[in-house]
Amino acid sequence: MDCHEVPNNYAVFTCISCHEHNQVDMDDKHSNVQGYIYESGACLSCHPDGSKGNAFNHNNSIFPLTGAHLTTDCQQCHVTGYQGTPTECVACHQTNYNNSTNPNHQTLMLSSDCEQCHTTNPGWEPATFPIHNQFFELLGAHINISNCNDCHNGDFNNTPNTCIGCHLNDFNTTTDPPHQTLNFSNDCLQCHNMSGWIPANFDHTFYLISSNHNNVNCIECHSQPNYQPQCLSCHLDDFNSEHNPGDPTECWNCHSTLERTHKGRRKTR
Numbered sequence: 001m002d003c004h005e006v007p008n009n010y011a012v013f014t015c016i017s018c019h020e021h022n023q024v025d026m027d028d029k030h031s032n033v034q035g036y037i038y039e040s041g042a043c044l045s046c047h048p049d050g051s052k053g054n055a056f057n058h059n060n061s062i063f064p065l066t067g068a069h070l071t072t073d074c075q076q077c078h079v080t081g082y083q084g085t086p087t088e089c090v091a092c093h094q095t096n097y098n099n100s101t102n103p104n105h106q107t108l109m110l111s112s113d114c115e116q117c118h119t120t121n122p123g124w125e126p127a128t129f130p131i132h133n134q135f136f137e138l139l140g141a142h143i144n145i146s147n148c149n150d151c152h153n154g155d156f157n158n159t160p161n162t163c164i165g166c167h168l169n170d171f172n173t174t175t176d177p178p179h180q181t182l183n184f185s186n187d188c189l190q191c192h193n194m195s196g197w198i199p200a201n202f203d204h205t206f207y208l209i210s211s212n213h214n215n216v217n218c219i220e221c222h223s224q225p226n227y228q229p230q231c232l233s234c235h236l237d238d239f240n241s242e243h244n245p246g247d248p249t250e251c252w253n254c255h256s257t258l259e260r261t262h263k264g265r266r267k268t269r
Helices: 023-029 040-046 067-071 089-099 140-144 163-173 232-242 258-262
Strands: none
Touching: none
16 A cells, blocks of 8 residues: 555556655756656656666667657656557657648658658758659759758748749849840750759751751850851851842841751842
8 A cells, every 4th residue: 555545446556655755856866867757657667676776778778769859758658658669750750740741741641650751859850851752853963952942942842843943043044145035945954954054955956957067166156145146257258159238147037947058049139
């Protein structure tokens, strides 16, 4: 009856009735004990045989305490007792998983194995995302992005997966050549790859179909800031010999293909 003070219910017991009536003294004796609380069930969990020197050490168990677990009260994990307590994260953190909205773990069907992305640090941060390639494959320059917020801006649910979704400002402010002025496609991968903006490829469709232009340096034709082709920088003699004075000098307005330009030039009149 010294330990089981509730008559006819021997599942209820007390340790602190006999072992220290002063909680301040008991708290002081356990100042270096992780997860200590002044409660009889906690006493038994650490001193199962009543011995002071044979106290339970969590770090020698199958579940060493790290991170936020160091300051967690024992009863938060051992709500149903100390035997058979699960060691899987989700056993205690299913509610955290279900209520997570950024990103929404349930909607994205993320694994409930918390250790894939998280450590035991408080607040679930910092976190990694090793399955990123299942949602957006990180290649080239994207591999070296160390700060997730550079792309996600704190929103992990609605990040676009198109180039222009992140690089619209790059497109709008590019002046060499001016993408907006020249009505370039905003499908960046038509000219660029994920390793960087340079080098880039540009499908001229018409201007380079002639072998005469395949090895021409870009600046030979595009010497002006507006990037309109300067045909006469190379073809002035052709122009003077085949056109009348005052004819327009915008060669591309009449010579829509180099096949026509180089295989039977037509004279303007």
